[in-house]
Amino acid sequence: MAMKGTGIISGxxxxxxxxxxxxxxxxxxxxxxxxPVGNREYYKVxxxxxxxxxxxxxxxxxxxxxxxxxxxLHQIYRDGGLTVVQAVGxxxxxxxxxxxxxxxxxxxxxxxxxxxxxxxxxxxSPPSALSAIALGKAxxxxxxxxxxxxxxxxxxxxxxxSGSGSTAVLQKELGALYGLEETILGPAARDTLEALGRxxxxxxxxxxxxxxxxxxxxxxxxxxxxxARLVRAKVGLEAVSLDLDGWDSHFAQATLIKPxxxxxxxxxxxxxxxxxxxxxxxxxxxxTEFGRRVAENSSFxxxxxxxxxxxxxxxxxxxxxxxxxxxxxxxxxxxxGDVPVVTDYREVxxxxxxxHGAGKSMAEIFPEA
Amino acid sequence: MKEQKSDEVSRRAFLRGAAGVALFATSGCEKVxxxxxxxxEEGPVEPPSGEGLDLISHVVNRVTFGSTPSEYARVKAxxxxxxxxxxxxxxxxxxxxxxxxxxxxxxxxxLEAIHAPLGEMYEYKEAxxxxxxxxxxxxxxxxxxxxxxxxxxxFWSDHxxxxxxxxxxxxxxxxxxxxxxxKHAMGNFSDLVRASALSPAMLWYLDGRENRxxxxxxxxxxxYGRELLELHTLGVGGGYTQQDxxxxxxxxxxxxxxxxxxxxxxKVEFDAKAHDDGAKLVLGHEIVAGGGAKxxxxxxxxxxxxxxxxxHVARKLCLRFIADEPSEESVDEVAKAFSAxxxxxxxxxxxxxATGEFLDGARGQKLKRPFEFIVSxxxxxxxxxxxxxxxxxxxxxxxxxxxxxPTPDGYPDVASPWTGTLLWRxxxxxALSRNEVSKKIKVDxxxxxxxxxxxxxxxxxxxxxxxxxxxxxxxxxxGEPLALLLASPGFQWR
Numbered sequence: 053m054a055m056k057g058t059g060i061i062s063g064x065x066x067x068x069x070x071x072x073x074x075x076x077x078x079x080x081x082x083x084x085x086x087x088p089v090g091n092r093e094y095y096k097v098x099x100x101x102x103x104x105x106x107x108x109x110x111x112x113x114x115x116x117x118x119x120x121x122x123x124x125l126h127q128i129y130r131d132g133g134l135t136v137v138q139a140v141g142x143x144x145x146x147x148x149x150x151x152x153x154x155x156x157x158x159x160x161x162x163x164x165x166x167x168x169x170x171x172x173x174x175x176x177s178p179p180s181a182l183s184a185i186a187l188g189k190a191x192x193x194x195x196x197x198x199x200x201x202x203x204x205x206x207x208x209x210x211x212x213x214s215g216s217g218s219t220a221v222l223q224k225e226l227g228a229l230y231g232l233e234e235t236i237l238g239p240a241a242r243d244t245l246e247a248l249g250r251x252x253x254x255x256x257x258x259x260x261x262x263x264x265x266x267x268x269x270x271x272x273x274x275x276x277x278x279x280a281r282l283v284r285a286k287v288g289l290e291a292v293s294l295d296l297d298g299w300d301s302h303f304a305q306a307t308l309i310k311p312x313x314x315x316x317x318x319x320x321x322x323x324x325x326x327x328x329x330x331x332x333x334x335x336x337x338x339x340t341e342f343g344r345r346v347a348e349n350s351s352f353x354x355x356x357x358x359x360x361x362x363x364x365x366x367x368x369x370x371x372x373x374x375x376x377x378x379x380x381x382x383x384x385x386x387x388x389g390d391v392p393v394v395t396d397y398r399e400v401x402x403x404x405x406x407x408h409g410a411g412k413s414m415a416e417i418f419p420e421a
Numbered sequence: 422m423k424e425q426k427s428d429e430v431s432r433r434a435f436l437r438g439a440a441g442v443a444l445f446a447t448s449g450c451e452k453v454x455x456x457x458x459x460x461x462e463e464g465p466v467e468p469p470s471g472e473g474l475d476l477i478s479h480v481v482n483r484v485t486f487g488s489t490p491s492e493y494a495r496v497k498a499x500x501x502x503x504x505x506x507x508x509x510x511x512x513x514x515x516x517x518x519x520x521x522x523x524x525x526x527x528x529x530x531x532l533e534a535i536h537a538p539l540g541e542m543y544e545y546k547e548a549x550x551x552x553x554x555x556x557x558x559x560x561x562x563x564x565x566x567x568x569x570x571x572x573x574x575x576f577w578s579d580h581x582x583x584x585x586x587x588x589x590x591x592x593x594x595x596x597x598x599x600x601x602x603x604k605h606a607m608g609n610f611s612d613l614v615r616a617s618a619l620s621p622a623m624l625w626y627l628d629g630r631e632n633r634x635x636x637x638x639x640x641x642x643x644x645y646g647r648e649l650l651e652l653h654t655l656g657v658g659g660g661y662t663q664q665d666x667x668x669x670x671x672x673x674x675x676x677x678x679x680x681x682x683x684x685x686x687x688k689v690e691f692d693a694k695a696h697d698d699g700a701k702l703v704l705g706h707e708i709v710a711g712g713g714a715k716x717x718x719x720x721x722x723x724x725x726x727x728x729x730x731x732x733h734v735a736r737k738l739c740l741r742f743i744a745d746e747p748s749e750e751s752v753d754e755v756a757k758a759f760s761a762x763x764x765x766x767x768x769x770x771x772x773x774x775a776t777g778e779f780l781d782g783a784r785g786q787k788l789k790r791p792f793e794f795i796v797s798x799x800x801x802x803x804x805x806x807x808x809x810x811x812x813x814x815x816x817x818x819x820x821x822x823x824x825x826x827p828t829p830d831g832y833p834d835v836a837s838p839w840t841g842t843l844l845w846r847x848x849x850x851x852a853l854s855r856n857e858v859s860k861k862i863k864v865d866x867x868x869x870x871x872x873x874x875x876x877x878x879x880x881x882x883x884x885x886x887x888x889x890x891x892x893x894x895x896x897x898x899x900g901e902p903l904a905l906l907l908a909s910p911g912f913q914w915r
Binding site for chain 2 (some may be wrong): 158161162163164165168169172178179180181182183191193196197198199200201202203210212213217219221222225226228229230232235236238240241245247248257285416
């Protein structure tokens with residue numbers, strides 16, 4: 053007696069919301085990503101690295117705008133799908149990549165990652181096998197402690213085969229045996245087989261992106277494309293982590309991060325376009341461990357700072373700018389001359405996690421905040 | 422597999438060299454694999470013949486990380502009747518120090534970092550320590566003959582959970598595993614709690630090191646005090662109040678551990694100046710002022726001797742060995758043994774194994790957690806594993822990597838949180854049987870079938886009972902009986 057797929061994955065399957073966490077590793081310079089508007093001090097301390105006022109993409113009446121490389125993101129903002137957060141960060145003041153990333157991914161001086169804890173403690177049925185993926189080569193700290201999490205570079209991982217030979221016969225026989233199972237493993241097996249079937253169909257069909265979305269061929273864009281396909285296939289995907297590395301711009305910052313900004317904006321724009329109306333159930337959070345020193349250094353770069361930038365795209369975003377670029381006068385700056393952290397990154401994440409079903413588990417997810 | 426970096430290299434290379442010399446010295450009397458603790462152990466195979474799980478299969482399922490092809494025959498030969506055989510077997514397992522365990526011991530001895538003295542653990546990279554600790558845990562679970570002891574080590578690792586990713590636990594958890602969990606796993610509960618309370622890793626994990634009162638304004642840190650009552654001893658609903666939590670925290674003020682930026686890193690010490698030396702009232706017991714460091718002893722005596730602690734620990738042990746929802750009668754019986762023996766873990770376990778529910782209750786209805794599933798597959802197939810780290814990817818995917826549970830309550834020991842792991846269980850079953858987990862993990866399916874006297878025999882060994890008609894038919898049709906068996910529902914339960 054083989055099990056028939058019902059076409060529905062129970063619990064967290066079909067109505068699942070997906071949270072995509074993009075980490076800009078290295079400390080992205082908030083004053084370049086989201087430069088201040090009408091701020092004289094900015095041009096004084098950034099003689100070579102400032103964005104000319106007339107090139108800044110305006111964000112309504114806000115006292116900051118988007119870097120011209122973010123034309124795609126700017127369009128999403130104007131359509132009401134992007135929120136920009138300024139002077140945001142953690143309470144880490146070591147300015148060490150390792151400590152700052154660790155703290156931000158753990159969600160405090162605590163064990164495990166906040167995304168992992170979200171998946172473990174959020175309300176609703178237990179996560180499925182495909183509920184969390186890290187696109188890349190290693191499990192990021194943010195997903196540590198998740199009840200199920202898979203590191204993958206492409207969805208080819210989602211098969212039962214580990215190398216040689218087909219698994220079709222085994223899959224069929226397993227379906228038959230689990231079909232007789234009267235325990236909670238029965239429905240769990242049915243969901244698993246259904247999800248596998250959907251991924252296999254996806255791989256077989258290899259459909260192009262929708263709505264004319266055009267992804268680049270870089271790893272970041274490929275990751276987003278895979279994510280969009282899995283969201284569309286409704287396999288129960290709840291959380292995705294992917295990185296865009298290389299923001300540590302101590303030297304020749306302009307040439308270093310311009311292509312990264314383009315990649316970030318183009319990738320996210322393609323993803324946004326590809327998913328179209330499905331973005332209602334998807335939230336993308338872009339974060340970085342810290343912003344950079346306000347004044348540029350002698351090698352046309354910037355050093356490690358404090359307050360930085362976050363972007364939130366999709367979901368219920370309505371096109372906001374949260375926080376302001378503070379005056380860049382000495383009295384306002386912290387430490388050796390850094391943008392202060394006005395907003396704790398967890399305050400940005402909390403409403404998003406609530407929307408994604410955190411329910412009463414916030415005390416587990418961010419026990420310190 | 423992660424590789425250790427720079428500073429350990431010379432030390433490791435040196436030790437490896439030394440091991441090589443020792444190897445030549447002993448090679449006359451033992452096989453190299455024996456000496457290294459690798460390779461499968463042989464013994465006569467006798468597949469279980471019951472239609473359901475018989476008593477031997479049931480008990481082996483519950484007190485080990487899974488049967489091996491020869492374990493059933495070994496236990497059966499211990500006495501005339503299954504009852505007697507099981508009784509003898511349990512007594513054997515309850516005296517782990519009497520069980521010869523050279524192979525597992527040797528295999529673990531090579532992992533030098535986890536044997537280093539406390540302060541020296543900081544000389545290793547954190548990732549390397551985690552790797553060695555994880556390997557040791559997998560090796561012991563898979564190969565040790567002291568299976569019940571290893572089960573208890575896992576049980577207490579969850580009960581006194583420490584996530585290795587928090588602060589200096591990265592270096593200190595390995596010492597906690599050695600000096601707290603393993604040292605007292607089958608000893609006395611009070612000793613275990615005391616060792617845990619003063620464990621450097623625990624002082625980091627639950628912020629005990631920050632718990633101080635140096636002046637009027639300073640507020641004690643309640644984190645450890647709360648978990649001591651809620652998780653380690655009395656349990657939720659154990660009759661303590663918020664006031665008790667605060668009073669326990671006051672008693673423990675001043676205990677701290679030296680951080681890695683200081684001399685004698687990892688050293689636990691009592692700072693009298695940071696101790697609240699006033700009088701306290703804990704669970705109705707008065708603790709007089711001026712007790713200093715002795716307050717800790719008084720608190721531990723009060724909480725370990727509390728009847729709620731006996732019931733809390735008894736319930737968790739019943740959950741482990743009996744059922745997801747054990748009967749109140751079983752919990753009562755075990756709690757009685759706890760109180761009567763003053764927390765002697767061996768006596769408590771005997772009480773668990775003597776309950777009617779354990780012996781004659783439902784069998785095969787505890788879901789193997791992912792770690793147990795993987796280890797039982799390795800044991801059941803006599804897999805040769807020379808790279809344990811190749812298994813960790815699977816454990817991470819299924820959310821059950823050792824020492825990586827984020828909150829203090831430890832990995833759950835009931836079925837429902839683990840039902841999302843089937844995909845990777847099947848994936849592992851297929852990869853293992855096809856020898857595709859990695860080049861360093863080998864299973865010989867043909868030999869397994871031959872030794873078990875056929876496919877049905879192999880199925881009986883793995884399932885602990887004769888396969889059903891449906892299972893037989895599915896095995897035959899699949900063309901890959903081992904993969905199908907390991908992935909089948911029958912193999913997911915213990």
